[in-house]
Amino acid sequence: MAETDPLLVSLQPLVAQLNADYARAIDDDRLEDWPEFFAEQCLYSITSTDNQRQGYPGGLMYADSKGMLQDRVAALREANIYERQSYRHLVGLPALLGETDGVVRVETPFLVVRIMRDGRMDLFATGRYLDAIVEEAGALRFRERIVVCDSSRIDTLLALPL
C-alpha cells in the first residue's frame, strides 16, 4: 500500500523538479547537459520489461560512468548530421519508494511522443524510470537510472537518451 512517510513525501517537489529538468534538457536537444544529471559514479541503462523479466541484463544502452554518458552524446552528435525528428517527454508523477543511507529510490512513469519533420506525431515509447537518487554538490543527481520500456519494439538505433 501507499507509503506515506512524510519525510519521503516532502521530497516530491524536488524529485518532480529533477525529472522536469531532465526531460527538458533532452527535448530541447541540450544533450551535452544530460550527463550532468548523473552522479560521478552512476549506472544508466535502457532495457525493456521483457528483457528484465527474462533476466537479460543487457539493454539498448548501457553506461556505468559519467564519462560513458558523455561519449554517448558525442557519438549521437556525430551520427545525427541531418535534421531529425523531435521528441516530447511526458513524465508522470514520481512514486517515492524509500530512502536508505542518503539514497532515495523512486519509480516514475514516462511517455515519449515523436514528432516527425512533416508534423506527424506518434507514441514512441512508454515505460518507467527506476531511480536511485543522491545529493551531490547541493543538487539531486541520479546514481542509477534504469529506463524500462514497456514495449520491446524500441528503435535499436535510438537517437536520443530516454
Place this chain on the structure above:
Amino acid sequence: MAETDPLLVSLQPLVAQLNADYARAIDDDRLEDWPEFFAEQCLYSITSTDNQRQGYPGGLMYADSKGMLQDRVAALREANIYERQSYRHLVGLPALLGETDGVVRVETPFLVVRIMRDGRMDLFATGRYLDAIVEEAGALRFRERIVVCDSSRIDTLLALPL
C-alpha cells in the same frame, strides 16, 4: 479561478504520491494491492462523460465496498489465464478542489496506453478521476474514486482497473 488555499495545496505532494502508487500497482500487475488504496466504506466506478451527462448512474464497473473490489480482482485473475497486453498509466497533475470534514475532493486527469504482446502501443483511455480522499490508519485512501472516461468506446471486457 484557481483556488490557492495554502493548506489545501500543501496536500499536493501527498496526493501526487497516492496517485503514483495507485497507478504503479496496476501497471505492475499487483492487482491484489489495488483494493488497499480504498477506505473500508468506499465507492469505485468506471463510467464515461456521456453516461454521466445523461444521468445514467451505471458504468462499466461498480463497487461499493472493499470486498467487492477484492472480488473483482479475483474474477479478473480467473479470466486472464493467458498472457495479456500491458498498460501504462500516465497520471496528470491533481487539482485539489476543497476539503470538508476531513474529506478532500480532488480531480486528476489520466491517460492509459496499451502495449500489445507484439510491441504495438495505442491510446487506450483518457479521462479524469473524481476523488474523495480520507485519512485512514495513517494513510490517504479513496473513499470515492469515480473514473470518468472521455470516450464511450471503452472495452466492455475491461481487463484491468483504471
Place this chain on the structure above:
Amino acid sequence: MAETDPLLVSLQPLVAQLNADYARAIDDDRLEDWPEFFAEQCLYSITSTDNQRQGYPGGLMYADSKGMLQDRVAALREANIYERQSYRHLVGLPALLGETDGVVRVETPFLVVRIMRDGRMDLFATGRYLDAIVEEAGALRFRERIVVCDSSRIDTLLALPL
C-alpha cells in the same frame, strides 16, 4: 544542470495546482473561466517550435490583454454551435526556471488528446508552456503563457485554447 533553489522548488505544488486548474477549465468546457487564469496585463500566444526558431513572432493565436482573451472565448462560442469533439490535457511536471522581482519563469510540457464524437482518440498536440507567473489578488496568474507546439501541423481553426 537542475536548479535546486529550495525557495523556488517550494513553489512546485502551487504551480502544479495552477496548471491542473487551468487544464481542467478547458477540458470541462468552462472556457469563460479561462481568461481568469491570466493577469490583467498579459500575453498569450500559440506558436510552434519551427515558427519560434525562424523568428516569426506570429502564431495561431495571440492576445495581449485579458479582454482579448474574453473576446476569443466569445468568438469560439459563436463558432461552435454544433456538438464538437472533446479534449484531454495531460500536463507534465513543471520545471521552475527562476524568479526575478516576483515573476516566476516556468516551463511545462503538455500533451493533448482529442476525443471524437464516435469515441476515437488521437494525439492532437504536444508542446511546452513558457510561462511568466505572478501573484495577483492572492492567486497565481499568468502574465505570459507562450504555448509552443512541437508540430507545425496544428489545426489553424483551433477550436479551443491550449
